[in-house]
Amino acid sequence: MVQLSKVLAIAAACLATPAIAHPGEKHDPHVLKRQIHARDVMAAAGKRSLGGCESTLHARELARRNVARRAHTVQKLREKRGITSAPQKYRRNLAALEKWEAIDHNRTDAYQHGVINQESIFGANTSCILTPTVTDGPYYVWGEVVRENVKEKLYSDGVDVHLEVQYIDINTCHPVPGALVDIWQANATGVYSGISTSGNYAAGGWDSTYLRGIQQTNQDGVVNFDSIFPGHYDGRATHTHLLTHLNATLLPNKTLEVGSGSVAHIGQLFWNEVLRSAVEATYPYTSNTQAITTNADDMWSVLQADASYDPFPEYMYLGDSLDDGLFAWIQIGINAMADYTDNSYYSIAAYHDANGGHENSDSSAMGGGGGGAPSDSMSGMPSASPSASS
Ligand SMILES: *[C@@H]1O[C@H](CO)[C@@H](O)[C@H](O)[C@H]1NC(C)=O
Numbered sequence: 001m002v003q004l005s006k007v008l009a010i011a012a013a014c015l016a017t018p019a020i021a022h023p024g025e026k027h028d029p030h031v032l033k034r035q036i037h038a039r040d041v042m043a044a045a046g047k048r049s050l051g052g053c054e055s056t057l058h059a060r061e062l063a064r065r066n067v068a069r070r071a072h073t074v075q076k077l078r079e080k081r082g083i084t085s086a087p088q089k090y091r092r093n094l095a096a097l098e099k100w101e102a103i104d105h106n107r108t109d110a111y112q113h114g115v116i117n118q119e120s121i122f123g124a125n126t127s128c129i130l131t132p133t134v135t136d137g138p139y140y141v142w143g144e145v146v147r148e149n150v151k152e153k154l155y156s157d158g159v160d161v162h163l164e165v166q167y168i169d170i171n172t173c174h175p176v177p178g179a180l181v182d183i184w185q186a187n188a189t190g191v192y193s194g195i196s197t198s199g200n201y202a203a204g205g206w207d208s209t210y211l212r213g214i215q216q217t218n219q220d221g222v223v224n225f226d227s228i229f230p231g232h233y234d235g236r237a238t239h240t241h242l243l244t245h246l247n248a249t250l251l252p253n254k255t256l257e258v259g260s261g262s263v264a265h266i267g268q269l270f271w272n273e274v275l276r277s278a279v280e281a282t283y284p285y286t287s288n289t290q291a292i293t294t295n296a297d298d299m300w301s302v303l304q305a306d307a308s309y310d311p312f313p314e315y316m317y318l319g320d321s322l323d324d325g326l327f328a329w330i331q332i333g334i335n336a337m338a339d340y341t342d343n344s345y346y347s348i349a350a351y352h353d354a355n356g357g358h359e360n361s362d363s364s365a366m367g368g369g370g371g372g373a374p375s376d377s378m379s380g381m382p383s384a385s386p387s388a389s390s
């Protein structure tokens with residue numbers, strides 16, 4: 001089921017989200033005012049549609065298409081890999097982070113015994129995220145290209161994940177088409193591309209681009225990415241970043257035009273501990289020497305977790321083991337009217353142009369408050385922007 005009522009309940013729950021300090025974060029009155037406004041808009045939307053959405057004809061039709069599409073994706077992925085063995089199943093339950101943790105997001109079993117109840121596998125209460133105050137972290141890079149497969153030859157080994165994300169506008173209960181969605185994540189040993197700074201020394205430095213890319217949502221608000229399961233790094237629980245641009249202009253070189261459109265959503269997907277430990281028992285995750293931070297210990301997931309908010313994607317093993325890769329999917333409720341461009345949680349650490357990657361020393365020219373930087377070298381966000389330097 002689409003569970004739009006859940007999305008909207010999340011919107012309401014977010015109103016109580018406290019502002020939590022983070023090194024380098026700024027909270028000037030202007031920013032706070034915008035945040036409060038954004039929350040008001042969300043509250044109004046949530047109130048209006050609570051309960052109402054789900055039974056609408058278009059929501060039911062969308063749910064039906066979701067089931068068919070996800071089942072088809074799994075079938076295609078299995079065929080492509082020549083997997084013939086039966087996968088398996090799982091179920092979920094609970095509220096709040098610990099509870100969500102205990103839920104089984106693992107839906108692998110379903111194909112076994114030849115029972116293909118697609119509705120119960122691919123249609124069951126998909127997760128939704130709607131939290132306006134989640135930082136994009138210190139590793140967002142502007143200027144990535146549109147590509148579905150973000151794995152590169154180098155530094156992208158790991159457990160394959162085909163991720164489907166669906167965006168629903170909480171104001172209208174409709175999918176959001178045409179959104180340009182940025183994805184970025186650490187590799188199996190916990191290192192991001194495109195950033196070379198304390199704690200994260202990418203091979204290839206600012207020029208590297210592995211595990212980053214952009215996709216555009218289709219008419220059902222859906223994007224797909226081929227990536228790997230992210231590795232962990234010091235101080236943060238395992239996560240995948242997603243950032244949603246609306247009305248942005250796609251340039252002929254497959255990058256987004258600087259300054260075009262709005263940033264309607266900044267979010268992080270967390271991965272449940274059972275799956276994380278299963279993945280991290282495999283090579284090359286086993287060679288990751290950084291300390292593990294659990295979901296419960298992570299500052300941002302604690303901030304995001306809520307009784308009605310499940311931050312973990314559903315997933316399914318494509319074959320018998322992790323070697324065959326995973327299909328994971330999640331539905332995200334966003335407020336298409338929101339714009340976090342000027343929000344302190346939106347910060348651009350680096351950018352790519354025709355000459356390669358560069359540290360961004362002034363995020364203000366592109367928007368973004370430069371917040372969330374963990375190290376001195378980045379918290380200042382000095383003064384060269386893509387627009388200024390190209
Ligand atoms: C979805 O959640 C609702 C309410 O939480 C529950 O009644 C329903 O059985 C769930 N559906 C599935 C398919 O898990």
Ligand SMILES: *[C@@H]1O[C@H](CO)[C@@H](O)[C@H](O)[C@H]1NC(C)=O
Pocket residue numbers: 154155156157187188189190191192193201202203204284
């Ligand atoms: C992750 O990236 C770093 C540098 O960017 C590299 O040294 C490391 O080998 C990569 N890990 C894997 C598993 O490729």
Ligand SMILES: *[C@@H]1O[C@H](CO)[C@@H](O)[C@H](O)[C@H]1NC(C)=O
Pocket residue numbers: 087088089090106107108109274275276278317320
């Ligand atoms: C997911 O389910 C499959 C099939 O039952 C099982 O083999 C696998 O170990 C499970 N993985 C996790 C992380 O629970």
Ligand SMILES: *[C@@H]1O[C@H](CO)[C@@H](O)[C@H](O)[C@H]1NC(C)=O
Pocket residue numbers: 143251253255352353354355390
């Ligand atoms: C893509 O094109 C734009 C506009 O010409 C340019 O500013 C930008 O640097 C280019 N990006 C890359 C990665 O070549």
Ligand SMILES: CC(=O)N[C@H]1CO[C@H](CO)[C@@H](O)[C@@H]1O
Pocket residue numbers: 176177178179246247336
């Ligand atoms: C001005 C404009 O084009 N607005 C559009 C931005 O994107 C949203 C979501 O796709 C549309 O609903 C708006 O019409």
